[in-house]
Amino acid sequence: MMNKKSVRDVEVGGKRVFVRVDFNVPLENGKITDDTRIRETVPTIKYLTERGAKVILASHMGRPNGAVVEELRLTPVAARLSELLGQPVTKADEAVGAAVQAQVAELKDGDVLLLENVRFYAGEEKNDAELAKQFAELADLYVNDAFGAAHRAHASTEGIAHHLPAVGGLLMEKELDVLGRALNNPERPFTAIVGGAKVKDKIAVIEKLIEIADNIIIGGGLSYTFFKSKGLEIGKSLVDNDRLELVQEFERKAKEKGINFLLPVDVVVGDKFGADANTKIVNIDEIPADWEAFDIGPKTREIYAKTIAESKLVVWNGPMGVFELEPFKNGTQAVAEACAATAGYTVIGGGDSAAAVEKFHLGDKMDHISTGGGASLEFMEGKALPGVVALQDK
Numbered sequence: 001m002m003n004k005k006s007v008r009d010v011e012v013g014g015k016r017v018f019v020r021v022d023f024n025v026p027l028e029n030g031k032i033t034d035d036t037r038i039r040e041t042v043p044t045i046k047y048l049t050e051r052g053a054k055v056i057l058a059s060h061m062g063r064p065n066g067a068v069v070e071e072l073r074l075t076p077v078a079a080r081l082s083e084l085l086g087q088p089v090t091k092a093d094e095a096v097g098a099a100v101q102a103q104v105a106e107l108k109d110g111d112v113l114l115l116e117n118v119r120f121y122a123g124e125e126k127n128d129a130e131l132a133k134q135f136a137e138l139a140d141l142y143v144n145d146a147f148g149a150a151h152r153a154h155a156s157t158e159g160i161a162h163h164l165p166a167v168g169g170l171l172m173e174k175e176l177d178v179l180g181r182a183l184n185n186p187e188r189p190f191t192a193i194v195g196g197a198k199v200k201d202k203i204a205v206i207e208k209l210i211e212i213a214d215n216i217i218i219g220g221g222l223s224y225t226f227f228k229s230k231g232l233e234i235g236k237s238l239v240d241n242d243r244l245e246l247v248q249e250f251e252r253k254a255k256e257k258g259i260n261f262l263l264p265v266d267v268v269v270g271d272k273f274g275a276d277a278n279t280k281i282v283n284i285d286e287i288p289a290d291w292e293a294f295d296i297g298p299k300t301r302e303i304y305a306k307t308i309a310e311s312k313l314v315v316w317n318g319p320m321g322v323f324e325l326e327p328f329k330n331g332t333q334a335v336a337e338a339c340a341a342t343a344g345y346t347v348i349g350g351g352d353s354a355a356a357v358e359k360f361h362l363g364d365k366m367d368h369i370s371t372g373g374g375a376s377l378e379f380m381e382g383k384a385l386p387g388v389v390a391l392q393d394k
Ligand SMILES: Nc1ncnc2c1ncn2[C@@H]1O[C@H](COP(=O)(O)OP(=O)(O)O)[C@@H](O)[C@H]1O
Pocket: 195, 196, 197, 198, 199, 219, 220, 221, 222, 238, 293, 294, 295, 317, 318, 319, 320, 321, 322, 323, 324, 349, 350, 351, 352, 353, 354, 373
């Protein structure tokens, strides 16, 4: 894992190990609808229990803003984790304090305890030094396996690392390895696909991608800022009017560097947002003024699929259209299928892209589905992740 120590570099037997994980899984009526993030931490937890560590797990869930929110307790997570591990997982009702200390004191080698949602404490997101110390007092070693929260400098992701020997977990190591490979030593041709609706967030990524990718594929809500910058009518489509010049500069830079910068050539427009909208397929210079573009069109799908098929490495972040709605799912599905079919190595990042891939039942055909959306983006932008920076150097 880059230049940071991992669990593999330290003695864990008999130790109390505080493991920060990202168990921020989607819940509906108290039921977990996608347990990927829990499953992905099993190797780290088993690595520790099999070597006789006493495992103390900590995670956030949602954004309770420093107060107890009953629906955001980690109780369902403990149950699911116990099934996955094939051993009991004790669930604490708090994350620090006398009761938790007593539960930790009772742990035998190989036992697993899950603390309550760390964001029930106001100090967590403030990276409060006192809370970090209280976490640290529970353990002898700190392991950060929460890649999905590594871009947050919080008490359980960053602060605690100042009070204990701190190393990365196996998921953290895997995420950084895979994403690091994409960035530092990419197999070529390397295709980066950027879509989605968080237009501003993704612009910084494009800037960085121009430096490293051979093909850049643009889709989703991002596209129309490019069209508008060329003076085209985009109707009511998403747009970032503050970045019209910047996106032109991206295209100029890409051309200078000889990079294939692919924008949609046709789109699916709707007369409103909804599954019952009237739709039509138009070339990009034919978007009606009172309609909105919600997906890439069939010609675009073909071009994008061909590029993906010829790639050795594909990194995809953000859907091509409003895939949640039946009339606008085809672009995202086509790209997902092309990623599934290519012989190249495929990395999917971002909560919605991962959800789209699962919706089309193609998850097992991808080489790596990142557990971090914001984290993988910040990593790709070249930003340092505080949860990683705080770990011990090798
Ligand atoms: N053309 C479009 N117009 C409006 N919304 C879009 C369009 N294309 C994609 N989206 C929406 O973008 C959302 C995902 O965006 P984002 O959060 O940026 O992606 P990710 O979570 O994968 O990083 C999806 O909910 C999708 O419906």
